[in-house]
Amino acid sequence: MAEHGLTLRFKVIIDGYGSLGNFGKCEGLTMEYSVHEYKEGGQNGFVHKFPGRASYPNIKLTRPIDSDSALVAGWLASIQGAVQRQTAQIAILDADGAVVTAWNLADAYLVKWSGPTLDVGSNSVAMETLELAHNGFLGPR
Numbered sequence: 001m002a003e004h005g006l007t008l009r010f011k012v013i014i015d016g017y018g019s020l021g022n023f024g025k026c027e028g029l030t031m032e033y034s035v036h037e038y039k040e041g042g043q044n045g046f047v048h049k050f051p052g053r054a055s056y057p058n059i060k061l062t063r064p065i066d067s068d069s070a071l072v073a074g075w076l077a078s079i080q081g082a083v084q085r086q087t088a089q090i091a092i093l094d095a096d097g098a099v100v101t102a103w104n105l106a107d108a109y110l111v112k113w114s115g116p117t118l119d120v121g122s123n124s125v126a127m128e129t130l131e132l133a134h135n136g137f138l139g140p141r
Contacts, residue, residue, distance in 0.1 A: 106136050
């Protein structure tokens with residue numbers, strides 16, 4: 001029987017650098033075509049719809065600060081001052097840590113990193129967020 005992927009277990013890998021560790025939240029795994037409508041004269045029963053360009057929103061990855069945060073800090077230091085387009089992989093893991101499936105992002109690059117808000121008056125968990133732009137999905141590797 002096939003093992004199910006768990007939404008609470010996924011890791012991020014950057015080609016040329018390696019693993020950035022496990023994350024707790026991923027938003028933006030989406031692909032959408034724009035739709036162009038053409039209203040043909042004399043055809044009142046429907047409107048023609050044609051596919052336009054594909055768009056891929058930025059991927060936003062969030063997690064509590066942990067020992068893997070040092071991997072992100074090292075990656076940030078390695079790319080500082082230069083935008084580097086790399087292949088990135090987001091892999092969902094099963095309960096044993098084996099990869100169930102993965103999405104490979106073409107020409108991914110860092111758009112934004114946000115560290116925690118440090119406030120001694122708060123008892124919230126320190127979080128970090130990575131935001132990656134990309135040019136679409138690649139096939140399995």
